Amino acid sequence: MPAPQAPPAAGSVPAAPPVIAVVGPTGSGKSDLAVDLALALDGEVVNADALQFYRGMDIGTAKATLEERRGVPHHLLDVLEVTEEASVSRFQGWARAAIADIHARGRRAILVGGSGLYVRAALDVLEFPGTDPAVRARLEAEAAERGLGPLRERLRRVDPVSAGRLGDARRVIRALEVHELTGRPFSSFMPERQYAAPAVQIGLDLDRAELHRRLAARVHRMVDAGLPAEVARLAAAGLRDGRTASRALGYGQFLAVLDGTSTTEQATEETIVATRQFARRQLTWFRADPRVHWLDAQAPDLIEQALAVVREADSSSVAASPPQPEARGAAR
Structure with missing residues (x-):
């Protein structure tokens, strides 16, 4: 274990760099780009996909496997049971704590996900009323x-x-x-869009026909990889009782197969249609935010373009930061 480092002198603590958020529709390649950025910038990934909070919901949520994470630490995956309800206000606390911890260790926080409100909760000045x-x-x-x-x-x-x-x-x-x-x-x-701390959002755009093709192919891969068996296991663990988890794309459709009221073919097609509709809603949400820097998800130099966006944000953040006072010696 490395020796703990002494804290920096008072007044010399550098401002945290902008949080990098990778956003856009499902199936656009957000997870891959987030890992690429993390590898290039000594970063760690913070999940902002509400359904990837759930343990066991792996295939149907396209959760990155250990191999796909390529050694990059990922935060806020597998933190809830399927019977628990996801809370955006609770996520806000989790995400901001994870980001602060990553930055305190001198690494770069990269938020990734297509749940628009969760992304805003992590990045923006946003308060959440209680519940009764x-x-x-x-x-x-x-x-x-x-x-x-x-x-x-x-x-x-x-x-x-x-x-x-x-x-x-x-x-x-x-x-x-x-x-x-x-x-x-x-x-x-839901006030005006205002970052709570410096941030930069990178959106992945994709031709609609190509996105639809990708989504259909992905659903078929999920089914072939064992989505029906995953749904059966989670049903035994209380999936139907989960207010959030039971509504996840693909899971409701394959619960109907388990009940004998649908077929695998019907559930697959219904999941494809529902996923395309969901992707359209995600695009509507993120395109309404003028702060998102949109990049072509199929660009051969995507990582280079994304790094250029980050460098520009870093430069702007440094230019906007007030000068740090010089460290003073110990009081006599």
Whole structure:
């Protein structure tokens, strides 16, 4: 074990470098680029894909294998059981602690993932309201009894911005829960984009036809690699009880196969369609952020382009940093 180093003198601690975030749609090659950057910059990877938090959800989430990680340390993989609910506010604390630890050791933090809100939670000035299980349970019961229409109408009255943005029942219920608990519209908790600390986002862009081809091929590889067996194992471990994990792409479709209500062929095709739809939503989210530097995912010099973006961000960060005071001797 190397000897511990003495802490730097007071006032001489350098500012942390910008966090590097690799974002974009699923299947675009984010994980590979993140590892390439880590190898080039003495970095470590921090996962921002909500479904890769789960132990055992490996094939269906395209979690990087040990071989694919190429010796680069990865953080925030396999931190939850499938029965636990992923929390973006809890992730915010995890991610920022991991990034601070990486930078404190003189290495480079590289955030990677396609879960847009999780990326924003790690990078941006963003607060999260609390939750109340009793309020949420009451709203869920009301939705089950009367349908989502009345809840959506209530949300339109108290928070028209969120009502126009949110579609599925879970998010409508969450928006109403937040309004009840805080008296503020849920949309007020998504302010202007402002980094909490220096950061640079690199987005991977891909021709739509090529992306669709990749996604279809990847789903078929997952099935061939044992996705149905993985789903069966996780079902025995309580997958159906997990509020987050059970909704993962591919897992719900293959639970239906396990139940005898679908076939492998049907589940495969449904997963391909759902994955393409998800990729489209990811692109919509990330393209709305003007801070993302988009690169062609198929460029032969992709890593060189990405490193150039990082170097420019580093230079801008140094230029914007106030001068550090000189270290002083010990007081007499």
